[in-house]
Amino acid sequence: MADQRLYFLLQRAAHQLRVAADRRCMGAAGITTAQLGALFVVQEQPGVTQQELAHALGQRESAITSMVTRLVDAGLISKRTHPKQYRAIALDLTTSGKQALERVRPVIQDFNEQMRAAIGADAFDATAQALARLDRWFATPETS
Known part of the structure; x- marks a missing residue:
């Protein structure tokens, strides 16, 4: 029986966990878990492009464009011209972005x-x- 409901249980648990984590992150630093993920990527890869950020988060570029705009408007990341890619924008954490990560980490x-x-x-x-294996499994072209 459990194997027939696994997808449903994963979806339900993911939703409940996301809501609970979002409340905590919003309370601590005024950011959502999705924004937190983006800030972690930018912290780990200074100068990351929006395309690279989208890939790292498994999101469409259009969704990332909106998120980046919100994060820039909030003063958490900054944009600059990419040094090697003509049309790309490089993203960096601001001091406020670093402080938000420090507040939310605990x-x-x-x-x-x-x-x-x-x-x-x-x-x-x-x-x-197991979830990491599922993520890698769906990241392969044969299962997409």
Whole structure:
């Protein structure tokens, strides 16, 4: 029975987790989890392009364009001309973006610890590994 409901359970759990995490991130730093993901990518890859950001987050470029506009307007990232790609824009974290990440980091760590406690450390690690395998599986051209 569980295998017939796995997709439904994943969808429901993902929604509930996203809502709970968004509330916490908004309270701590005024950002959503989607924006947090973008800020983490920009932090890890200074000068990343919007196209690269879209790929890293598994999103369409049109969605990323809107998100980047909101993050620039909020003063969390900045845009500059890309040094090597004529038409590309490079993205960088601002001081405010770095501060937002510092404020939200302990909130996310606490949230992860609460999830780990709820399902057990072994199940948490196994679930994370299984979801990473599913993500890689769907990232391959044969399954897309």
